[in-house]
Amino acid sequence: MLSTVSSYQRWLSQMRSTPASPFLDCFVATLVKAGYRPRTIRRFVRGAAHFSLWLKRREQFLTEASASEIQRFKRHCASCTCPGFMRSSRRHSSWRHGRGAGLFLRHLQDIGVVALSAPASPQPPPLLSDFCRWMQQHRGVKDQTLKIYGRVILDVLRSLGDDPSRYDARHLRAFEAAHGKRNEFA
């Protein structure tokens, strides 16, 4: 509960007036469980509330926040003019506002309010992309067939490297034997 770390009404109502409010009680519970002291928790909560207010002023939803917003928010703290937060964020607690915002975002991700950012899908090797493009343009090969070719080509590239000029018959036969064996057991 928010009131377990402060009984100061003005502070409580300021925190409660921000978009972070519905999530602050469980955020505090998580920080208490992690072993932070009430004074540090108050600063982190202040950072979280400030972050949510800053997002609102940028017409962004808290639920859509990501790590890149935390970086922008940290830069904002250096020149903050948010009513009620300006003084504290410009002084020594600026770092804690950024840290509080970061912990708050992680907490929102942990409880499923904010989606975890999907890892960037790995780019296919250029040789494979070129091959797929050529097969589509000149042979009219369908996506489904290309996926099957793609798996074999990726296996070749991983086993023999991405420089076809270095492949020789011996390498290809060894790959074919290993690949055939893998598929037997698949």
Ligand SMILES: [Zn+2]
């Ligand atoms: Zn601000």
